[in-house]
Amino acid sequence: MADAAAPFVLRVAVDAPQHSGLSGPLDYASEQALTPGSLVRVPLGKRELLGVVWSGESSPAAGLALKPLTAVFDALPPLGDDWCRLLDFAAGYYQRSVGELASAVLPPQLRELSPEQLAARLRKLERKPAKGGAVEPVRPDLAPEQAQAVERIAARIAGDVAIKPVLLFGVTGSGKTEVYLRAAEAALAAGRQVLVLVPEINLTPQLEARFTERFAALLPEPLAIVSLHSALTPAQRLQNWLAAHLGRARLVLGTRLAVFASLPDLGLIVVDEEHDPSYKQQDGARYSARDLAVWRAHDLKVPVVLGSATPSLESWQHAESGRYERVTLASRIGGGALPKVKLFDMKALPPSAGVTTALTAPLLAELKRRLERGEQSLVFLNRRGYAPVLHCGECQWKSDCPHCSAWRVFHKRDRTLRCHHCGFTERVPQACPNCGNHDIAPIGRGTEKLEEQLTEALPGARVLRIDADSTRRKGELEAQLKAVHDGEVDILVGTQMVTKGHDFRRIRFVAAVNPDGALFSSDFRAPERLFALLMQAGGRAGRDASGESPSEMWVQTWHRDHGLYQALARHDYERFARDQLAERQSAGLPPFAHLALLRAEARTAEAAKAFLTAAAELLQDSHVLVYPPVPHAVARVADVERMQMLVEASQRGRLQAFLRDWVPALIALKREHKAVLRWAVDVDPLAI
Numbered sequence: 074m075a076d077a078a079a080p081f082v083l084r085v086a087v088d089a090p091q092h093s094g095l096s097g098p099l100d101y102a103s104e105q106a107l108t109p110g111s112l113v114r115v116p117l118g119k120r121e122l123l124g125v126v127w128s129g130e131s132s133p134a135a136g137l138a139l140k141p142l143t144a145v146f147d148a149l150p151p152l153g154d155d156w157c158r159l160l161d162f163a164a165g166y167y168q169r170s171v172g173e174l175a176s177a178v179l180p181p182q183l184r185e186l187s188p189e190q191l192a193a194r195l196r197k198l199e200r201k202p203a204k205g206g207a208v209e210p211v212r213p214d215l216a217p218e219q220a221q222a223v224e225r226i227a228a229r230i231a232g233d234v235a236i237k238p239v240l241l242f243g244v245t246g247s248g249k250t251e252v253y254l255r256a257a258e259a260a261l262a263a264g265r266q267v268l269v270l271v272p273e274i275n276l277t278p279q280l281e282a283r284f285t286e287r288f289a290a291l292l293p294e295p296l297a298i299v300s301l302h303s304a305l306t307p308a309q310r311l312q313n314w315l316a317a318h319l320g321r322a323r324l325v326l327g328t329r330l331a332v333f334a335s336l337p338d339l340g341l342i343v344v345d346e347e348h349d350p351s352y353k354q355q356d357g358a359r360y361s362a363r364d365l366a367v368w369r370a371h372d373l374k375v376p377v378v379l380g381s382a383t384p385s386l387e388s389w390q391h392a393e394s395g396r397y398e399r400v401t402l403a404s405r406i407g408g409g410a411l412p413k414v415k416l417f418d419m420k421a422l423p424p425s426a427g428v429t430t431a432l433t434a435p436l437l438a439e440l441k442r443r444l445e446r447g448e449q450s451l452v453f454l455n456r457r458g459y460a461p462v463l464h465c466g467e468c469q470w471k472s473d474c475p476h477c478s479a480w481r482v483f484h485k486r487d488r489t490l491r492c493h494h495c496g497f498t499e500r501v502p503q504a505c506p507n508c509g510n511h512d513i514a515p516i517g518r519g520t521e522k523l524e525e526q527l528t529e530a531l532p533g534a535r536v537l538r539i540d541a542d543s544t545r546r547k548g549e550l551e552a553q554l555k556a557v558h559d560g561e562v563d564i565l566v567g568t569q570m571v572t573k574g575h576d577f578r579r580i581r582f583v584a585a586v587n588p589d590g591a592l593f594s595s596d597f598r599a600p601e602r603l604f605a606l607l608m609q610a611g612g613r614a615g616r617d618a619s620g621e622s623p624s625e626m627w628v629q630t631w632h633r634d635h636g637l638y639q640a641l642a643r644h645d646y647e648r649f650a651r652d653q654l655a656e657r658q659s660a661g662l663p664p665f666a667h668l669a670l671l672r673a674e675a676r677t678a679e680a681a682k683a684f685l686t687a688a689a690e691l692l693q694d695s696h697v698l699v700y701p702p703v704p705h706a707v708a709r710v711a712d713v714e715r716m717q718m719l720v721e722a723s724q725r726g727r728l729q730a731f732l733r734d735w736v737p738a739l740i741a742l743k744r745e746h747k748a749v750l751r752w753a754v755d756v757d758p759l760a761i
């Protein structure tokens with residue numbers, strides 16, 4: 074009971090551990106009434122945690138003395154009702170507690186600072202000097218299709234058209250960014266805040282530069298344009314988050330976590346490259362930032378623009394059914410043509426030809442021709458490292474990871490064998506660790522080897538590799554991209570990291586080597602992902618229409634006749650989507666069915682399986698199908714066995730209703746399965 078000194082009872086969302094079973098907000102005693110959304114600090118067990126005062130009736134257990142709040146962040150205005158609604162929705166939908174979600178998405182520093190320290194940060198924000206000296210931007214004249222798109226979005230900002238999400242379907246290089254800029258301009262002029270989401274941190278500097286250049290004169294106030302992503306320092310992230318929350322930031326650019334920014338005047342949301350899997354969080358609360366952006370916009374009755382040259386099949390289907398409004402940009406800016414796609418048939422090669430199977434002689438010859446013309450080329454291989462595995466020809470030893478069901482990748486530069494799953498790294502052995510044979514050799518190839526082979530085969534060519542390994546240190550990626558933009562690179566070798574979003578002006582030739590793997594994956598989304606990747610990769614070629622030679626995309630495949638490649642060769646996303654959707658429909662797969670995965674991890678596969686098998690028996694529902702447990706695609710990682718079980722329903726609501734009853738039962742079930750280390754429900758999983 075609240076005592077006289079602390080007469081108010083408040084519900085507070087805190088990050089209580091899942092096994093405690095404390096899933097909703099908890100009750101605390103307070104000396105003052107506080108508005109929902111207020112940030113506070115509360116005791117929980119032996120710890121002190123950040124909490125958010127939540128609305129709704131408290132239900133204190135009779136006779137139990139409530140603990141008082143430890144501190145109140147009273148210098149900070151409370152989070153808005155709309156923010157709390159978003160959290161409530163997301164927590165319910167993705168089956169987490171609001172407290173856990175709030176703690177995961179609020180800036181980490183809020184958990185560490187005292188109210189006094191936070192007040193000091195707020196004062197510091199006030200003292201930020203304005204930048205000044207911004208020049209009036211040059212706005213290009215819109216192409217007719219762009220103008221139409223902007224008009225349709227702007228009409229929604231002005232509020233005179235019923236609001237549907239807009240799917241901006243624009244081919245690569247069609248100027249989608251300019252449409253975002255103009256739409257943002259309209260929202261800013263109406264006094265609203267704008268949120269722009271991009272899939273990858275590495276795209277934020279480029280985007281920030283473009284938005285700053287355009288709006289610096291219009292928004293001269295300090296912190297009027299900010300970014301939010303996980304590569305910021307904790308202090309920067311807090312500062313930018315505060316600026317958004319206080320309404321000082323008018324334009325917020327960020328990665329998926331920015332969908333949870335507190336934005337009191339939000340008037341427009343843009344989701345660029347909406348098809349990108351990076352919008353789905355892959356641990357903790359496994360939310361989809363794209364889907365939440367759509368929900369948030371709907372809740373606030375503000376427009377949301379989902380842009381892509383290769384929309385997700387979910388969004389495409391919504392456009393087909395009329396739930397989303399499709400706005401098309403069918404041509405490239407400046408009338409440039411999309412690259413001609415050449416499907417190079419690997420079966421046509423004489424057995425001995427080519428430097429290796431990846432760098433075929435005809436491909437090398439083409440690269441050489443482009444080089445002689447002074448053109449830039451991109452070679453795309455979605456596998457980093459030197460070789461995916463090291464092999465002993467004597468005893469058949471392979472460089473497996475002792476902790477995972479995966480090979481360790483050979484990285485030649487630092488002579489290591491590295492597991493890309495658990496990180497386990499060792500020096501490359503001098504001889505086979507099994508039989509002592511000195512003749513151990515790499516099999517297959519990654520970007521590092523491709524870079525080496527290209528350098529050898531084309532002496533004098535300036536070859537640059539961009540992948541997760543080459544860009545580990547801060548600033549490296551920016552420097553490398555700049556070199557490409559400045560024309561200091563002849564041949565760029567890279568993973569999917571370089572295929573998306575970058576406005577490379579000089580590339581005229583793109584080659585995809587070894588893309589076939591994904592055609593035969595057990596994951597039903599693999600073809601969709603491969604198609605998007607290749608379309609995006611090809612989209613980096615010929616973006617400058619003034620180039621003399623025709624731009625080209627070269628795809629080296631053993632399966633030329635595959636429908637996916639045939640659609641790619643014609644740049645026919647619509648046909649690809651139609652075929653895939655027909656397959657999905659007949660197989661009862663998303664977007665025609667709704668899925669969740671229950672994942673379990675344990676030291677043994679048996680223990681994980683026992684938990685899943687028992688879980689399947691907890692609840693029967695004739696509208697919901699629970700499949701048998703199967704091992705994860707990489708079953709063992711860091712000595713932990715991973716199993717999963719698919720749950721399917723034809724209607725979203727049915728699945729949600731099932732999960733609402735199931736998850737509390739799973740929490741109880743877990744207590745009987747001590748050997749299970751972790752379990753999680755993944756709603757709308759992306760990788761199966």
Ligand SMILES: Nc1ncnc2c1ncn2[C@@H]1O[C@H](COP(=O)(O)OP(=O)(O)OP(=O)(O)O)[C@@H](O)[C@H]1O
Nearest residue numbers: 213214215216245246247248249250251406574576
């Ligand atoms: N109306 C315009 N007039 C002149 N240039 C423009 C116009 N609109 C866009 N551009 C330029 O066209 C290029 C391509 O635009 P942008 O990068 O926005 O393409 P995109 O549609 O986002 O492509 P992708 O899907 O490949 O990322 C950019 O260099 C941009 O500055």
Ligand SMILES: [Zn+2]
Nearest residue numbers: 474477492495
């Ligand atoms: Zn490993």
